[in-house]
Amino acid sequence: MNIFLIGYMGSGKSTIGKQLAKVLGFGFIDLDRYIEQQEGLTVETIFAEKGELYFRKAESKHLKAVLDLNNSVVALGGGTPCYGNNMALIKACENAKSIYLKASIKTLAARLAEAQSTRPLIAHLKTRAELEEFIAKHLFERANYYSLSDVAIAVDDLEIEQIMERLVLKLF
Numbered sequence: 001m002n003i004f005l006i007g008y009m010g011s012g013k014s015t016i017g018k019q020l021a022k023v024l025g026f027g028f029i030d031l032d033r034y035i036e037q038q039e040g041l042t043v044e045t046i047f048a049e050k051g052e053l054y055f056r057k058a059e060s061k062h063l064k065a066v067l068d069l070n071n072s073v074v075a076l077g078g079g080t081p082c083y084g085n086n087m088a089l090i091k092a093c094e095n096a097k098s099i100y101l102k103a104s105i106k107t108l109a110a111r112l113a114e115a116q117s118t119r120p121l122i123a124h125l126k127t128r129a130e131l132e133e134f135i136a137k138h139l140f141e142r143a144n145y146y147s148l149s150d151v152a153i154a155v156d157d158l159e160i161e162q163i164m165e166r167l168v169l170k171l172f
């Protein structure tokens, strides 16, 4: 079985993915880290020096390499399901479950305010109001892709442990 974690930046894909893999005894792949290893550049540098289009093409290419793993948890990037035929490929995987970590704009903004500099799409935003406006519009564009996931979990106000418990119940 293969598990794909989907959701907006800051929803907890990387954090929950790592823990879930540990609990299940599965391998863990963070697609962003995998892209960095394969490209020999950080995500920030790829955006800055090669541009977002190059990143999206690399993301699709490297996604294909992690689709057919076994007993793995894969934390996708926030944009991964929303470009090209990525979500169709994820949905077409056999023995795979896609999980949407669904968080409110307020929760996402609070978490991302602490981590804007490592996320090129939001690094330039100055105030909390600008950040919230950006997330609201972006989430409106992306939510239809996220909602194609097999399972959705509302993560607002839940500790990581509580999310893990709910996830395991929904998965098995």
Ligand SMILES: Nc1ncnc2c1ncn2[C@@H]1O[C@H](COP(=O)(O)OP(=O)(O)O)[C@@H](O)[C@H]1O
Pocket: 007, 008, 009, 010, 011, 012, 013, 014, 015, 016, 075, 111, 115, 155, 158, 159, 160, 163
């Ligand atoms: N359930 C949670 N409660 C509180 N903080 C969380 C929770 N899940 C994630 N975080 C924090 O939110 C930030 C973004 O998490 P991360 O796993 O990097 O998200 P993503 O990979 O979806 O962008 C991190 O600082 C992480 O510690």
Ligand SMILES: O=C(O)C1=C[C@@H](OP(=O)(O)O)[C@@H](O)[C@H](O)C1
Pocket: 007, 008, 009, 010, 013, 014, 032, 043, 076, 077, 078, 079, 080, 118, 119, 120, 121
């Ligand atoms: O939402 C996006 O388009 C992106 C999300 C990031 O991953 P996280 O969702 O893990 O922050 C990373 O892939 C890149 O900065 C672009």
Ligand SMILES: [Mg+2]
Pocket: 013, 014, 015, 032, 075, 076, 077
């Ligand atoms: Mg991540």
